[in-house]
Amino acid sequence: MDILVIIASTVAEQLQKPTLAFLIGGMLLAALGSRFEIPDPVYKFIVILLLLKVGLGAGMSVRDANLVELIVPALGAAAVGIGIVLLGTLTLAKLRGVSEVDALATAGMFGAVSASTLAASMAMLDDSGIAYEGFIGALYPFMDIAALVTAIVLAKLSLARRANAASASGGTVTLGSGAAGTGPKSPVAEGLLKSILVDTFRSPAISALLVGLAIGIFAQPDTVYKSFYEPLFRGLLSILMLIMGMEAWSRLSELRKVAHAYILYGLTAPLIHGLIGFAIGLGAHELTGFSAGGVVLLSVMAASSSDISGPPTMRAAVPEANTSAYVGTSTGLGTPVAILSIPLFMALAETFIGS
Structure with missing residues (x-):
C-alpha cells in the first residue's frame, strides 16, 4: 500500500513541474478549441536556442572533466543510449498496432537522459554520503546524443521504406525486401543510409x-x-511544451487502440534500461575503478527519459512521430518510474560493489 502512495505522490509531483504542466496546458487549449498559435519561425527560433543551450552546457561539462578518466564510462554511456533504441525496435516497435516511427521516437526519448532525474539522484547520493566522480555530469551528452541520433536515423529509414513501398507499383520489389540488388546491404540501401x-x-x-x-x-x-541562455531556458521550454501539448491532443485519437502498449513500455522500460546501465557501469568499475556512486548514476541516466533535449530534437527532426506517444510515455510514465528506481540501483551497487 505504501508503494502505491509513493507512486501517486511522485506522479502528482511530476504533473506540477513545468514540463508536464505546460504540456497538459497545451492539451487543454486544444481541447477547448483555442486559436492560440505560435508562428512557425518563432517556434524554430525557440528550438534552436534551447538546443544550443543544451549543447553548450554539455560541452562545458566535458571540457572541465578529466578526459582520461572519462573515456571508458563515456563510451559505455554512448553504447547504452544506442542499445536502448535498438532494444526498442525489438520490443515496443513489434507490438501490434504500434507505428515503427512512433516506437523509435519513444525509444529515443528513453535512450536520452533526464537532467532533472540525474540531479535528483545526485542529491540522494549526497544525502547518503555516497561519493561519485566529478565528471559524471559530462557523461549525459554521450548517452543523449547517441540515442537521439540513432532513433532519428532509424525513424527516417523507416519513413523512406514506407514511402518507397507506397510508391511501388504491383510486382515491383521495394527497398529492404531482401531481394538481390535492393536489400539492406545493396548500393541503393547504402546510399539511402548515407x-x-x-x-x-x-x-x-x-x-x-x-x-x-x-x-x-x-x-x-x-x-x-550564464547571462543569456540559462535565464531564458525554462521560459522558452514552457512555450515549446504548450505547442507540443496542442499537437499531442490533435493526435491523441491515434493512440486509443495501442495505449496499453505505451503504458506497459513506460512502466517496465526504465527498470530494464537501468539494469543495462548498471551492467555497463559494473564493467567500468572492474576496468577502471569507476565508483559505486558512478555506477548508480549511470544506471539512473539509463533508466531516465529525456525531458529537455529530447522533445524539441525529436519534434524538429521527425515531425511525423506522434507527440502524444513519445512525450506522454517518457515524461508521464517513465520519469516517475525512473525516480522511484533510484533506491533500487543504490541497493544493487551496495550489494555488488560495497560502500
Missing part, C-alpha cells in the same frame, strides 16, 4: 546540439551561457 545520416547531422536540431557541444568544449562560452 543520405539520411548526412541529412540528420545537417538538420537544424542536431546541428544546434553539436555546434553548442563543440563551442562548449573548445571555447569559453561561460559568460554568454
Whole structure:
C-alpha cells in the first residue's frame, strides 16, 4: 500500500513541474478549441536556442572533466543510449498496432537522459554520503546524443521504406525486401543510409546540439551561457511544451487502440534500461575503478527519459512521430518510474560493489 502512495505522490509531483504542466496546458487549449498559435519561425527560433543551450552546457561539462578518466564510462554511456533504441525496435516497435516511427521516437526519448532525474539522484547520493566522480555530469551528452541520433536515423529509414513501398507499383520489389540488388546491404540501401545520416547531422536540431557541444568544449562560452541562455531556458521550454501539448491532443485519437502498449513500455522500460546501465557501469568499475556512486548514476541516466533535449530534437527532426506517444510515455510514465528506481540501483551497487 505504501508503494502505491509513493507512486501517486511522485506522479502528482511530476504533473506540477513545468514540463508536464505546460504540456497538459497545451492539451487543454486544444481541447477547448483555442486559436492560440505560435508562428512557425518563432517556434524554430525557440528550438534552436534551447538546443544550443543544451549543447553548450554539455560541452562545458566535458571540457572541465578529466578526459582520461572519462573515456571508458563515456563510451559505455554512448553504447547504452544506442542499445536502448535498438532494444526498442525489438520490443515496443513489434507490438501490434504500434507505428515503427512512433516506437523509435519513444525509444529515443528513453535512450536520452533526464537532467532533472540525474540531479535528483545526485542529491540522494549526497544525502547518503555516497561519493561519485566529478565528471559524471559530462557523461549525459554521450548517452543523449547517441540515442537521439540513432532513433532519428532509424525513424527516417523507416519513413523512406514506407514511402518507397507506397510508391511501388504491383510486382515491383521495394527497398529492404531482401531481394538481390535492393536489400539492406545493396548500393541503393547504402546510399539511402548515407543520405539520411548526412541529412540528420545537417538538420537544424542536431546541428544546434553539436555546434553548442563543440563551442562548449573548445571555447569559453561561460559568460554568454550564464547571462543569456540559462535565464531564458525554462521560459522558452514552457512555450515549446504548450505547442507540443496542442499537437499531442490533435493526435491523441491515434493512440486509443495501442495505449496499453505505451503504458506497459513506460512502466517496465526504465527498470530494464537501468539494469543495462548498471551492467555497463559494473564493467567500468572492474576496468577502471569507476565508483559505486558512478555506477548508480549511470544506471539512473539509463533508466531516465529525456525531458529537455529530447522533445524539441525529436519534434524538429521527425515531425511525423506522434507527440502524444513519445512525450506522454517518457515524461508521464517513465520519469516517475525512473525516480522511484533510484533506491533500487543504490541497493544493487551496495550489494555488488560495497560502500
